């Protein structure tokens with residue numbers, strides 16, 4: 001077995017430290033080492049987007065990165081979205097607009113959407129398509145996902161106003 | 163689908179990285195550079211690549227920059243493609259490179275994939291090699307024997323193969339800013355946006371007195387490397403721009419391509435057809451942006 005490496009990082013504001021083999025991908029690290037199974041493993045070669053998380057403020061694929069590459073990083077996963085006062089507006093919008101059916105791709109869509117809407121709460125349709133274009137959904141046909149993102153943007157605008 | 167075991171190093175400086183690569187090369191150990199991992203990680207997971215050692219360049223802050231050098235823009239190889247796409251300098255002064263960037267994969271791929279990684283990986287369907295040949299870009303590499311600069315024409319050798327030695331690190335790519343008045347276009351045809359191109363074109367066009375004084379036509383995703391199409395450029399020279407001329411140039415360019423790639427996504431004939439279409443569209447777009 002290859003030499004173990006120490007990985008220290010924060011996920012959703014909490015610090016973690018583990019010793020791992022260099023070949024462990026970040027998504028396996030989240031799920032198997034930290035027990036954070038909200039991030040899903042789909043294609044394992046970067047095509048489907050199910051494993052999308054936010055690393056240092058940007059949406060990235062957790063399957064296309066080694067855990068050792070994320071040493072020192074600040075990560076956000078789907079587990080960090082809901083707060084004490086309930087679901088995140090993006091989660092709420094996906095429920096209201098039927099932005100999911102089986103739910104397998106949903107964590108990835110949510111994280112891509114959160115990154116987009118934290119940058120702007122008034123995205124154009126092109127911008128929305130660009131932000132979620134790397135995520136694949138086999139159930140919804142995407143239309144309801146687009147509507148979910150638009151509703152989420154509305155909710156976040158309203159939240160800023162209050 | 164998990165990578166096979168390997169040892170991992172994350173050197174703190176370029177000098178340390180090169181020393182490590184040289185040491186493994188001497189010992190006959192297969193070491194690979196890891197940049198953003200957006201091509202290498204899938205290859206490791208599919209076990210298409212099974213290096214014994216990975217040398218991760220992520221700590222080399224010295225390779226993260228986009229620099230305005232007057233007539234030239236220099237990009238450090240570890241700069242992310244997302245940083246390149248967000249650079250106002252690149253968008254305003256070399257829009258062809260900006261448009262090439264916007265055609266690469268999806269946002270999360272561009273966030274973690276590096277500029278240098280796309281040059282070093284040299285995928286036949288990649289956008290940057292076409293931009294590099296269209297713009298006569300220069301690649302700077304540093305190895306145990308020092309630094310050298312490689313022109314785009316010599317840099318891309320064949321499928322997934324560049325002129326870089328196993329002990330060399332690509333440190334910088336350099337491009338001229340767009341000359342005033344020059345029209346440009348970067349377009350591709352793919353089944354869905356973000357997919358690898360079936361055929362794409364990078365085009366530059368200059369006008370003088372209502373006629374085409376100079377042009378550059380480069381296509382990608384149809385041969386082992388991006389290729390320039392002199393026959394298309396020949397058709398354009400000295401002519402008054404127009405749709406019929408652009409179609410003729412597209413057909414001439416398509417005809418001169420030797421053995422287009424044929425795969426499950428498109429046959430050789432279909433790719434040749436797509437070249438004629440994408441070149442004609444690119445020329446029309448470039449003309450609309452040209453002055454003179």
Ligand SMILES: Cc1cc2nc3c(=O)[nH]c(=O)nc-3n(C[C@H](O)[C@H](O)[C@H](O)COP(=O)(O)OP(=O)(O)OC[C@H]3O[C@@H](n4cnc5c(N)ncnc54)[C@H](O)[C@@H]3O)c2cc1C
Pocket residue numbers: 045046047064194195196197198199200201202203204219239240265266267268271274275276277278279280282283285287288289290326330331332333356357358359
């Ligand atoms: C879903 C998906 C879609 C994609 N779509 C596109 C697309 O449309 N167009 C496109 O062009 N690409 C696409 N890519 C590939 C992506 O752009 C990669 O980021 C890029 O090809 C490699 O850059 P990287 O930094 O990730 O390099 P890595 O994956 O880390 O490395 C790639 C190769 O280059 C070598 N290397 C990297 N950096 C250096 C260096 N500085 N010096 C020497 N050698 C080096 C490595 O050893 C390795 O062999 C896609 C990838 C995915 C997963």
